[in-house]
Structures are given as structure tokens and as C-alpha cells.
Amino acid sequence: MADKTKKQGNFAPGDAPTYESVLQCMRCGFCLPTCPTFVLTGRERSSPRGRVALARAVHEENLDFTEALKQESFFCLDCRACTTACPSGVKAGEVMEVCRSQSHQVFPGGHLSKSFRNFILKRMLPDPDLLEAGMLPARLYQRLGIQWLVRHSHILKLGPDWMDKAEGMLPKLDAPLRGQLPEMTPAKGEKRGRVAFFLGCVMTLLYPDVSRQTVRVLAGQGFDVVTPAQAKCCGAPHMSEGDRETTRELAKFNIDLFLSQDVDYIVTDCAGCGASLKEYEELLAEEEDHARLELFRSKVRDVNEFLSEVGLRTEELQEVKVSVTYHEPCHLCHAQNVSAQPRQLIRSIPGVEFREMKESSWCCGSAATWGLKFSEESQQVLDRKLANVAATDADYLVTTNPGCHLQLAWGLKQADMPQPVIHLMELLGRATPD
Numbered sequence: 001m002a003d004k005t006k007k008q009g010n011f012a013p014g015d016a017p018t019y020e021s022v023l024q025c026m027r028c029g030f031c032l033p034t035c036p037t038f039v040l041t042g043r044e045r046s047s048p049r050g051r052v053a054l055a056r057a058v059h060e061e062n063l064d065f066t067e068a069l070k071q072e073s074f075f076c077l078d079c080r081a082c083t084t085a086c087p088s089g090v091k092a093g094e095v096m097e098v099c100r101s102q103s104h105q106v107f108p109g110g111h112l113s114k115s116f117r118n119f120i121l122k123r124m125l126p127d128p129d130l131l132e133a134g135m136l137p138a139r140l141y142q143r144l145g146i147q148w149l150v151r152h153s154h155i156l157k158l159g160p161d162w163m164d165k166a167e168g169m170l171p172k173l174d175a176p177l178r179g180q181l182p183e184m185t186p187a188k189g190e191k192r193g194r195v196a197f198f199l200g201c202v203m204t205l206l207y208p209d210v211s212r213q214t215v216r217v218l219a220g221q222g223f224d225v226v227t228p229a230q231a232k233c234c235g236a237p238h239m240s241e242g243d244r245e246t247t248r249e250l251a252k253f254n255i256d257l258f259l260s261q262d263v264d265y266i267v268t269d270c271a272g273c274g275a276s277l278k279e280y281e282e283l284l285a286e287e288e289d290h291a292r293l294e295l296f297r298s299k300v301r302d303v304n305e306f307l308s309e310v311g312l313r314t315e316e317l318q319e320v321k322v323s324v325t326y327h328e329p330c331h332l333c334h335a336q337n338v339s340a341q342p343r344q345l346i347r348s349i350p351g352v353e354f355r356e357m358k359e360s361s362w363c364c365g366s367a368a369t370w371g372l373k374f375s376e377e378s379q380q381v382l383d384r385k386l387a388n389v390a391a392t393d394a395d396y397l398v399t400t401n402p403g404c405h406l407q408l409a410w411g412l413k414q415a416d417m418p419q420p421v422i423h424l425m426e427l428l429g430r431a432t433p434d
């Protein structure tokens, strides 16, 4: 985001927001009602405008990189709702993302927390084998009945809030999908092209059935689907934690891998991964060949965007008689500007009754680990969403991002609400004949 050879005001050397990115704000305030942290606190410094003003003051050497700016950079959900609302194109969420990286330089933390962070971000997440091995204890925990004991004894209520919430969010864990998907799933019927499927870490580990359906739907729509098992994490968790260095390494690896496939498009069913893959171009702008970055970017599509673009073949779809409402993941509607397409797909499925909810693009309060770090605030953001879901009285709540899926399914269960959460590709999978 910055030319590191240029002076960066009071920012430390390395990644910092560019001066241009903080100058664009004209302080109009249009973003304020869209920002969950401003709505919750009413605090100017927790608003997009206030956050950008803090970063500008550091650039202009009127302020050091303070603890307050560090706190605000992590308190921002990076939901990007402010970017959609901003007439000047200010990207406050992205400015805060870069400030997180500054935070680690200015406030490096203790040895233990640094080692733990480095192990998770630099060793575990970039290694799909290690990641799968790391989930094995969680699967045993469920299989051996320990989870039942823990839940019925309520023992986790004695610990910090995040622990009980994290445990309660765990879906039933099945074997990871990565080793089960064939390298190439052939198209059905008249062939329309060849795509690569980017299987995200959370999808393969927590929602394998969703991505199984995505591949089935794509094949049913006439596409050969290549799934490179060597793909690595997209880097979204690293960006969220301010580790831009590892994100760059992951981005280079994934670009090389996917550009070596003979495919027309690179498709993902995870809104967070899609946003991250599309942002590789900007992330690597200073160090990689522009033509390759552009080529990669031109091929990446969220699956809803892709199916809408190529046109859904509906002749063979089976009727699914349910009513559904739709929650828009921030990283799909705000970060990728994909908003109408999922609705078009839902409306194309025979038998489905679509019920629009109010404030469908209001964040669910998940935002990677934000919902665990700020569990009280997260609950307040979620409550507003659940009230809007309840008002639709729909049979199902559809979404398209695993982080939202986890948070919404947990919230609905806590609130004793009947709607199951399903991914749009699961819904389309039900309509797709074998």
C-alpha cells in the first residue's frame, strides 16, 4: 500500500497507509451510520472518519503511532461498509488493515505471544497438511463424547467469554474435503468451459459438504472443475492479523499455482477468499510483474458472480419448495461489489420463495476473530441481524461465507430461532440433479 522508500511521517518503516489514501476524506460523515463500531459506541475515533483522521495525523507528524490507533485498527471489523457509502472512495477498513501491521512493529508484544502468533500464521496456516493434522484433536473431541460432557457441564462458562463462544460455534466436523475431491471433476452435459476451484481452508475443514456441492453445481452447469490440492491459504487471516509479509508469500505461491492450470476462470465459494484473491494485485503491485497480476485478477470470480455471468442453465433444475432470506457477507457485497448476483441465482431456482430482509448488508459481527475478541460488541451487532432475519419468517437463512455461517448458526441457536443456515451452493445443489 505504500512506497517504502518514501518518507511516511511518524509511521515506522515498512507497510503503512499511503498519504493519498488518508487525504481523500472530506469529513462529510456519510459513512457514519454504516459503521458498526461507530453505531455501537458513538465515538468519533471508532468511526471511519475518525480512524482515517488518526492515520492522517501520524502521516503529518502531528501524532505518534499511539496505543489508541492500535486499538482502533483492531476494533475495526474491516467490514468495508464505509467504503460502499463513501462518495470519495476512502477505504478506511484497508487503512486500518495496514495500521495493524504497524501495530506489530511499534508494540511487538511479549516473546510467548509472538511465538504463538508466528506458529499459527507462519507455520500452521500456510501448510495444508499441518492444518488438517491440527484439526484432528477437535474431531476426536467430538467423536469421543468429550464435547457432550463439556457442553452439559457448562464448564467453559467459568473461563473467558470467547472460549465458550468458540466451542459453541464448532460445527460437526467431518473429514477434510481436500483429499476427497478428484483433481478434475468432469462437466456434465454440453461442456461450457474449464475452471479451477480454489478450496479455502475453512471450507475444507469446517464445511466440506458446501464445497462438495459447489464443485457438483459447477460440473452440473457444464464446467470441468480442476481442484489443485496444493493450494494454500488465501492469506485473509494474515491480513486480518497484520501479517502482510506472509500474505505476500502465500499470494505468490497461489498465483504461480493457478496460472499454471489451463483454465478460463478461478472460482471460489468463500467470500473472504474471493476478496483476498482479488486484492493480490494491489498487495504485490511493487514487486511482481503487472501483466501476470492482471491476468490472475481477471480470472478470479466468486461462484455467485461466475454463475450469474455465464448464465445459470435452469432447464434441468429440480424444484426446491422452501422460503429463504439472504444475508450478504461484507466481503462479498462491500469488498467485491457482488450483491445482485446471489439474489438472481436464488430467484432462478424453481420453487424457492425469496424473502428480502431489511439491512441485508449489515455485518453479522463475525469478522474473522473480531467476534471472539469483542464478544459483547459482536453480540450487539448480531442481535440487529437476527431481528431482521426473524421478521422474514423464512424457512432458511442463506449466506455465502464460512465466517458468517459460523456466527449466524451460533446466534440463531442461542436465540432459539428455527432457521438453519445454508450456503447458496447447498441450495443450488439441492436443485441440481445427480
Ligand code: SF4
Pocket (backbone or CB within 6 Å): 024, 025, 026, 027, 028, 029, 030, 031, 032, 048, 049, 052, 082, 085, 086, 087, 088, 089, 090, 092
Ligand atoms: S470516509 Fe468518506 S464518507 Fe466518511 S467522512 Fe470521509 S469522505 Fe465522508
Ligand code: SF4
Pocket (backbone or CB within 6 Å): 034, 035, 036, 037, 038, 046, 047, 048, 051, 075, 076, 077, 078, 079, 080, 081, 082, 083, 092, 093, 094, 096
Ligand atoms: S471497515 Fe467497517 S468497522 Fe471499519 S471503519 Fe469501515 S465501517 Fe467501520
